[in-house]
Amino acid sequence: MDDELVLEVTGLTKRFPGVVANEDVSLTVHKGEIVALLGENGAGKSTLVKMIYGLYRPDEGEIRIKGETVRLSGPREAIRRGVGMVHQHFQLVPVFTVAENVILGNEPRKLSFIEKRKAIKEVTALAEKNGMAVDPKALVRDLPVGAQQRVEILKALYRRADILIMDEPTAVLTPQETDELLKTMKGFAANGVAVIFITHKLREVLAIADKIEVLRSGKVVGTTTPAEADQAKLAQMMVGRSVLLSVEKSTSSPKEIVLDVVGLSSDSDIGLPAVREVNLTVRSGEIVGIAGVEGNGQRELVEALTGIRKSTATKFAINDENAIGADPHEIHSMHVGHVPEDREKDGLVGQYSIANNMVLNRFDEPEFSRRGIRNMDAVNGLATKLVKEFDVRTPSIKTPANSLSGGNKQKVVIARELSANPSLLIASQPTRGVDVGSIEFIHSQIISARDNGAAVLLVSAELDEVLGLSDRILVMYDGEIVAELESADADRAEIGRLMAGGHAVMAEESSHG
Amino acid sequence: MRARWAWTITVIILVGIMFSYTQDELRTTSVLSFSLRYAIPLIIAAMVGLVCERSGVINIGIEGQLLMSAFAGFFGAAATGSLIIGTLFGIGTGLIMGAVFATGAVAWKMDQIISGTIINIIATGLTSFFYAQGQVLPASTPVVAIPYLKDLPLVGPVLFNNGLFTYAAIIIVIFLQIMLFLTIWGLRTRAVGENPSAADTSGINVQRTRFINVTLAGGLAGVAGAYLSLEAAGTFERGFTAGRGFTALAIMIFGAWNPVGAFAAALFFGLTQGVASQLQADEVVDIPPQFINMLPYVLTIVLLAVVAGRVRPPAAVGKPYEKD
Ligand SMILES: Nc1ncnc2c1ncn2[C@@H]1O[C@H](COP(=O)(O)OP(=O)(O)OP(=O)(O)O)[C@@H](O)[C@H]1O
Ligand SMILES: [Mg+2]
Numbered sequence: 089m090d091d092e093l094v095l096e097v098t099g100l101t102k103r104f105p106g107v108v109a110n111e112d113v114s115l116t117v118h119k120g121e122i123v124a125l126l127g128e129n130g131a132g133k134s135t136l137v138k139m140i141y142g143l144y145r146p147d148e149g150e151i152r153i154k155g156e157t158v159r160l161s162g163p164r165e166a167i168r169r170g171v172g173m174v175h176q177h178f179q180l181v182p183v184f185t186v187a188e189n190v191i192l193g194n195e196p197r198k199l200s201f202i203e204k205r206k207a208i209k210e211v212t213a214l215a216e217k218n219g220m221a222v223d224p225k226a227l228v229r230d231l232p233v234g235a236q237q238r239v240e241i242l243k244a245l246y247r248r249a250d251i252l253i254m255d256e257p258t259a260v261l262t263p264q265e266t267d268e269l270l271k272t273m274k275g276f277a278a279n280g281v282a283v284i285f286i287t288h289k290l291r292e293v294l295a296i297a298d299k300i301e302v303l304r305s306g307k308v309v310g311t312t313t314p315a316e317a318d319q320a321k322l323a324q325m326m327v328g329r330s331v332l333l334s335v336e337k338s339t340s341s342p343k344e345i346v347l348d349v350v351g352l353s354s355d356s357d358i359g360l361p362a363v364r365e366v367n368l369t370v371r372s373g374e375i376v377g378i379a380g381v382e383g384n385g386q387r388e389l390v391e392a393l394t395g396i397r398k399s400t401a402t403k404f405a406i407n408d409e410n411a412i413g414a415d416p417h418e419i420h421s422m423h424v425g426h427v428p429e430d431r432e433k434d435g436l437v438g439q440y441s442i443a444n445n446m447v448l449n450r451f452d453e454p455e456f457s458r459r460g461i462r463n464m465d466a467v468n469g470l471a472t473k474l475v476k477e478f479d480v481r482t483p484s485i486k487t488p489a490n491s492l493s494g495g496n497k498q499k500v501v502i503a504r505e506l507s508a509n510p511s512l513l514i515a516s517q518p519t520r521g522v523d524v525g526s527i528e529f530i531h532s533q534i535i536s537a538r539d540n541g542a543a544v545l546l547v548s549a550e551l552d553e554v555l556g557l558s559d560r561i562l563v564m565y566d567g568e569i570v571a572e573l574e575s576a577d578a579d580r581a582e583i584g585r586l587m588a589g590g591h592a593v594m595a596e597e598s599s600h601g
Numbered sequence: 602m603r604a605r606w607a608w609t610i611t612v613i614i615l616v617g618i619m620f621s622y623t624q625d626e627l628r629t630t631s632v633l634s635f636s637l638r639y640a641i642p643l644i645i646a647a648m649v650g651l652v653c654e655r656s657g658v659i660n661i662g663i664e665g666q667l668l669m670s671a672f673a674g675f676f677g678a679a680a681t682g683s684l685i686i687g688t689l690f691g692i693g694t695g696l697i698m699g700a701v702f703a704t705g706a707v708a709w710k711m712d713q714i715i716s717g718t719i720i721n722i723i724a725t726g727l728t729s730f731f732y733a734q735g736q737v738l739p740a741s742t743p744v745v746a747i748p749y750l751k752d753l754p755l756v757g758p759v760l761f762n763n764g765l766f767t768y769a770a771i772i773i774v775i776f777l778q779i780m781l782f783l784t785i786w787g788l789r790t791r792a793v794g795e796n797p798s799a800a801d802t803s804g805i806n807v808q809r810t811r812f813i814n815v816t817l818a819g820g821l822a823g824v825a826g827a828y829l830s831l832e833a834a835g836t837f838e839r840g841f842t843a844g845r846g847f848t849a850l851a852i853m854i855f856g857a858w859n860p861v862g863a864f865a866a867a868l869f870f871g872l873t874q875g876v877a878s879q880l881q882a883d884e885v886v887d888i889p890p891q892f893i894n895m896l897p898y899v900l901t902i903v904l905l906a907v908v909a910g911r912v913r914p915p916a917a918v919g920k921p922y923e924k925d
Contacts, residue, residue, distance in 0.1 A: 143802065143924065164804035179799040181792050182916070192792055193803035200784045243803070 092119040093155070094282045095140065095251055100149035102135050102306075104491065106483025109135040111306040113149070117251065122273060122283045124293040126326055127303035128523040129495025130481035133286045134176055136303070137253045140284075141173045142166035153251070167193070172249025174240045176256045176286075176494055176521075177432065182229035186222050186239050187211045190246050214242055218272065232383055234265040241272070252276060253284045256494070258292060259521045262381050262549055270296050288495075288523050290319040290333075302326055327525035335556035337535045342371035342559070346512050346543035347393070351402035354385075354392040362388035363399070364567040368545075370512065375534065375544040377558030377575075379551060381587050385567035386547045387429060390516050393545070394426045395419040396434075406512055420449055425510030427501055429517045429547075435501040438490035442482055443471035445489050446504050470507070478503040479529065495522045499530075506533055513537055516547045531557060551583065565589045611865065614872065622755050632875040633759045638833060640871030641770045642667070645825035646849030647856065647863040648777055652818040655781065655858060656811045657794040657917040659713045662702050662720030664846025666819055670695040670826025672728040675837035679736040684831060687738075691827030692820055698724070699819015707811045710921035721846075729839050742766070742832040766828040773821065777860040790814060794915035797922040807922045822846075844898070851901040857912040870897050 095117040102110040109132045117123050125133045138144045140151060142160030151158050153169045160166050163173075180189050187207045196203045196210065211224040220238040228236060237257060244252055254273070258266045273283055274296055287293060293300055294314045302310045302325045310325045323331040347370040356362035362385045370376045380386055391397035393404075395416040404412045406422045420426075428434035436445050447456050447467050456466050471485040478499045482492055489497060498521060505513065515534065519527045534557060538544050548554050554561060561578050563571040563586040571586045622629045646663050653660035673694035678687020698720060705716035742764045750761040781787040789810060792800040797807045829845075830837045852870065856862030877893045880886050 141802075162804070162806070163802050164806070167804045173802065175802060179796070179802040181795045181799050183795055184788075184792070188788060189799075192788060192800070193805050195785045195788060197785055200786060202783060202785055202788060 093117075094119050094153065095284075096152040097136075097140065098150050098152075100136065100139060100146045100151070102132075102139060102144060103147050104483075106487070108306050110139070110146075113303070113306070113308055115301055115308070117282045117284060119250075119282055120277050120280045121298045122277050122285055122296055124297035124300045125284060125286045125303060126288075126290075126293060126300060126322060128326055128481075128525055129499070129521075130493040131303040131326075131523075132306040133303055134255055134493065135306075137173065137255055137284060137286065140166070140251075141171055141253060164193075167247050167249075170248065170250045171253065172244025172247055172251070173253040174237070174244060174255065174257050176259070178236055178240055180228045180236060180239060183227065185225050185227055186231070186242075187224035189228055189239055190214075190224075190242050192243075194247055211242065211246070214245055218242075218245060218275070220272070233260045234262065237261065237265075237269070250280065251282045251284070253286075255286045256288070256521060257285075258287055258289060263551065264381075266292065288521065288527075290322050290524065293322065294319065304328060323524045326523065329525075331524050332528050333524065335531050335535070337557070338539070340374045340538065340559040342374040343541070344372055345369050346372050346407055347545065348403060348405045348408075349393070349401060350404075352389070352392060352399055352404060353401070354388045354397055354399035356385075356388055362567050363392060366567075366569055368562070368569065370543040370545050372511070372541050372543050373538055374559045375538050375546055375557050377546045377548065377554035377561045378564050379548075379554045379561055379583055379587055380564035382549050384564050384587075386564055387516070388567075389564070390426075390429070390514055390545075390547055393419075393514055394424065394428075423508075423511040425505035425508055425513040425515075427505050427513070427515040427518050429520075431497050431501050436489045436497055439488055441486045442475065442480065442489055442492070442500055443468050443485040445500055446471040446474055446485075446507075448504060450504075450508060474503040474507055478533075479526070495526060498522050499526060502530055502533065506537055509540070510537075510542055513542050513544045514547075515544065517549065518546070519548075519550070519553060551580065551587075555580065555583075563587055607862075607865070610869075614869070618755075626755075628879065630755065630758050632879045633755075633872075635878065636868065636871035636875035637759060637763070637767065638871075639874050640867040641767055642825045642829050642833065642845055643849050643852055643867040643870060644770050644864055645773060645821055645828065646846055647852040647867060648773055648860060649818045649822045649825070650850045650853040651856075651858055651860060651863060652777070652790075652821070653815050654853065654915055654918050655794045656790050656814040657797060657915060657920070657922070658703075658706055658811055658815050659717065659919045660702065660706075660815065660818065661714060661717035661847070661850065662698070662724075663717075663822055663849055664842055664844065665717075665721035665724030666695055666698040666702070666822035667826040667829065667842045667846050668721075668724040668728050668840070669698050670823040671830040671842060672731075672826075672837055674823075674827035675738070675830035676731075676733070676736060678738055678831060682739040684738070684740060684742060687831055688827045691831070692823035695823020695826060696816060696820040699816040699822065702819065703812045703815035706921070707808060707815060710923070713919055713921070725840065732837075732839055736837075738831065738835055741835055764832045766824070766832050769824065770828075771864075773824070774860045774864045781860065791915070794917055797917050798924070801922075801924070811922070848897060848901055851905055854912060854914075855904055855908055857908075858914065870900065873897065873900055 093116055097113060097115040100110050100113040113136055127133050135144060139146050142163045142165055158169065190211050191207045196206045208224045215222050220242060222235055222238050228239060257269060261269060270292060277283055297314055300312050301308055304326065319333055323333060349366060349368040352363060352366045353361065354363040366389060378386055388397055392399035395414050395418065401412055406424060409422055411419055411422065437448065450456060451462065456463055468485060475482060475485055480496050480499045482496065489500060502518060519530050522530060534544060546554065546557055555578060558575050561573045561575055562569045563583060565587060566589060646667060649663050650660055670691040674687045674691030677690030678684050702716055702720050705711045706713045744762060744764055747761040751757045789805050792805065793807050793810045801807050829842065852866045853863050855866040874897050877896050881888060881893055
């Protein structure tokens with residue numbers, strides 16, 4: 089690491105209606121240094137880096153880039169000064185090719201024409217140099233998330249960023265992809281790039297950070313290093329109390345079968361078989377976890393079970409009621425709760441208030457409406473209660489869901505689905521992008537739903553989560569359930585091997601893409 | 602799949618035209634000329650919609666923009682005695698209408714449909730109020746025959762013996778096709794229409810791109826409007842754009858938001874109208890003219906129903922850009 093200061097932020101404050109997202113934040117980043125930003129959902133991490141990238145203008149304070157005080161008029165200027173950012177929500181154009189996405193805004197040109205061939209050559213060279221395999225001619229919408237992430241990084245590198253901001257880049261990656269990315273980030277730092285890294289996974293922070301800044305409610309509450317801290321201490325700094333990092337639960341006492349599936353098959357978006365003849369039962373009072381590398385049919389399975397995707401089955405029953413061919417509404421009315429994998433797209437209506445999102449699939453129930461007239465008192469009452477119970481950080485229940493931080497959006501979805509007391513809960517990646525304190529809380533909520541008799545089907549790419557929560561574990565590979573294990577005798581390494589199709593674990597997901 | 606259909610239909614039509622030409626040269630030529638004249642304003646107007654929608658803005662105010670510029674073109678030419686000044690009046694008015702629409706729909710982030718409706722209402726009001734009878738054009742627009750090419754059989758008289766606007770329309774289509782898919786402007790414009798927030802974070806000014814494109818598209822509407830009153834009709838009547846601005850949007854969709862596709866779609870519309878009129882003139886069929894005039898609109902609805910769902914509009918179309 090060099091001692092050269094490349095970024096210096098002093099006294100930054102940013103207010104949004106009803107919230108102070110950043111208050112008097114100061115931060116320094118040196119050349120070749122990896123600085124990790126930690127903090128609860130809504131602590132203000134994204135807001136801070138968006139100001140450094142010129143997306144938001146600070147209300148107070150100063151940003152100095154390479155010794156020069158700047159007033160960024162927008163991302164263009166930040167890019168010009170060497171700042172690059174990989175966003176929490178991918179900023180790619182799905183119908184463009186990889187190369188087009190990478191060059192967008194900085195196109196190689198001859199007069200006004202794009203030099204397409206040069207672009208492809210440059211992108212290929214850049215990808216090779218940084219050890220990131222992508223096909224520059226592929227359309228971004230056809231790529232798996234891991235590859236899309238690489239495109240995002242290439243985009244920043246293409247602009248010669250030497251201050252690289254990464255906002256939760258690992259949230260959507262498989263464990264293998266994560267390890268690859270961490271290695272890549274180390275490589276960048278070794279080449280003199282300053283990296284600002286946001287994540288909720290303490291293990292990652294401890295593995296690669298040079299310096300750790302912890303934010304709480306918009307303020308920096310501490311600075312430390314991996315040498316001085318461990319996971320428990322970091323969690324304590326973030327949340328302000330000690331946090332249980334592993335799940336504590338009693339043994340389950342499964343009762344009658346709630347979800348009964350025999351021979352369920354379903355196709356992927358492009359019409360290839362994605363779920364093949366899956367047999368599955370989930371009983372009341374148990375949590376069944378599905379482990380698997382993403383892209384092995386879990387998403388399609390969940391969508392088939394919730395009626396979003398067409399499927400065929402010999403038997404598909406919920407509480408002995410036939411659910412073959414049922415639409416999402418019919419399945420919902422069989423007391424099924426669903427926490428979708430993509431909360432932005434399938435879980436929330438962004439422009440609607442939190443209150444309306446809390447009753448999104450129940451607004452027409454007698455409790456919330458009478459003869460077609462909505463009972464807003466009941467809706468607001470429930471929303472107020474849930475916001476408090478689930479600790480959703482928001483200025484009010486009238487706030488549109490879009491303006492919540494990523495993790496708080498997730499809490500709204502979880503709150504809505506659990507508050508309906510479902511007899512079957514299908515939860516897909518329930519703690520993706522959620523801070524450690526809230527993970528603890530969401531896990532305890534899922535367990536208490538189980539203890540109250542709910543049948544829970546959990547799908548997660550986070551192996552630790554599956555291992556910690558499940559009473560029974562199914563391993564999914566290439567659309568099939570390839571193994572079933574009692575959680576008591578489940579072994580991490582063994583599951584890892586099964587997830588990779590029984591072979592050695594490979595970080596090669598493009599063969600499924 | 603779609604492309605194959607489009608090619609099949611094109612080939613069938615071309616063969617049909619050849620056959621008909623061998624049967625009756627004169628009639629075929631006149632039907633085709635009629636069809637092209639019918640299609641020209643639709644083509645240009647479809648380009649207006651296309652440039653706007655590729656940038657993420659739905660422009661249903663094309664109708665009003667056409668009407669205003671047809672009006673300005675005609676009365677400008679009548680008052681000054683110059684077709685050139687009239688044309689410039691038309692284009693200038695189109696640009697102004699484009700800028701007014703952009704101010705509402707882009708700068709003020711008003712609902713785009715409402716902004717477009719306002720444009721239409723303003724245009725109807727102003728052109729009716731200031732309409733004056735008894736004005737005439739100083740001259741009719743010159744027909745420019747292109748040497749050598751005009752002597753080709755069939756295509757010569759149809760394509761290469763036209764008014765300047767017709768050539769302009771063809772050049773505009775080719776120009777836009779190249780601009781949209783080969784230039785930096787095109788890449789950025791499409792990015793703004795597909796995912797404005799990705800464009801923004803790539804350093805592209807979304808609002809400015811949209812404002813400029815929508816305004817310039819207004820200038821194109823000006824060309825189409827001037828064509829209608831100066832070349833096609835040689836006069837101006839109240840409300841005489843007769844829904845062409847809306848038909849143009851259908852043509853844009855039918856052409857899958859591609860300039861050349863929209864060009865083909867507009868020619869197809871023109872051809873149906875041309876054939877129907879000819880059949881009627883020849884008294885082959887005895888249908889009241891009102892029904893014949895309805896044909897393009899009925900066809901619009903039918904075709905839209907068929908292609909809808911198969912073509913995909915720019916993803917961010919219709920939404921004002923808000924950061925987060
Ligand atoms: N555009 C916006 N408008 C209004 N409020 C906002 C906006 N963006 C963020 N906020 C608020 O500012 C606070 C900080 O949000 P921010 O997104 O920075 O949190 P974060 O630390 O990145 O959280 P997460 O880990 O969940 O991503 C939150 O209370 C959030 O609701
Ligand atoms: Mg964030």
